[in-house]
Amino acid sequence: MTTGQATSPRGGVRAAVLGALLVLAGLNPAAAAAAPGPGPESACAAGTGPYQRQLEEHLGRPVDGVQSSADCFAVRAFQRENGVSPADGYPGVATYRTMLVVAARPNPNAEGDCPVRSYRVTCVDMDRQLLWVQQGSRIVFPVVPIRTGRDTQETRPGWHEVYWRSKDHKSTLYADSPMPYSQFFDGGQALHGRTGYLYAHGGSAGCVNLTVSDAERLWNLLTEGDAVYVWGTKPGTDD
Structure with a gap:
């Protein structure tokens, strides 16, 4: 029943x-x-x-x-x-x-702006404010949104490499601001997570900011000596 x-x-x-x-x-x-x-x-x-x-x-x-x-x-x-x-x-x-x-997911490097190499290259596209990692023609870290340097504090373009990693880093310049999963690539500029709203204040002080979860995944992939290539101009900054 x-x-x-x-x-x-x-x-x-x-x-x-x-x-x-x-x-x-x-x-x-x-x-x-x-x-x-x-x-x-x-x-x-x-x-x-x-x-x-x-x-x-x-x-x-x-x-x-x-x-x-x-x-x-x-x-x-x-x-x-x-x-x-x-x-x-x-x-x-x-x-x-x-x-x-x-829009970029199917082929973020369709324009060929990020050099293709046999080793891992972290591609930082300041024009579109995107980051991905490729090895050869294969995408090994999918495209994610980023925040690069604001006007007068632009992220430096060109070839770099990860020279120091600090998982629980705090800024010595900006009142101990948290910089989780920091991977430094050029003169104090780093790939790192940003707590809070990623797109606030028009840009970073030169670092390449990711969400904390994306920064953690990138930390788990990269190591010291990995190549970083930065190009383009962040919208709203001078050429």
Whole structure:
């Protein structure tokens, strides 16, 4: 004998008829039941953002630079799919930087800006604010977002190598600010994790900042002597 709420024959017939009508209309009954109805969840009211056109183009929306309700829903779906918080539909800097990562994933070195070598090369693309590690043509550390030096404190371009690693480092210049998983590559500039919001204050003081989780994964891959190649110009800094 089973327990639970009984279902009347008439209710079962109504449900079957409704399901059949949805199928005939080309709709998935399960998806229709899960779709948001009227109310706060279905509303998306974020306004036009600073990266409106870039997100519209990436998401296949009409590129007019003005946020519509449909744009907002598309941006919010992208944010949810890629772990951007808050997922509110606003085309801000975190969503734009995530878009650059997603767009670069299939082949971050498509333009050939990072030299291909038989050994590991950590590629720091200041134009797109991205980092990855390649060995030959193989990507051995997937592309992630970064924050390089702000105007007048730019990250130095060119060839470098990791010369010192300090897992729980604290800055001697900036009030003992934490620099977890520091891997120094040039005159005090390091690859390291940044606690808090990665994109704050317009840039670092010259270091290459990653999220702490990305910095930890990079720490577990690299070692002293590994090559680092930096190129490009961080948006908003002088050439």
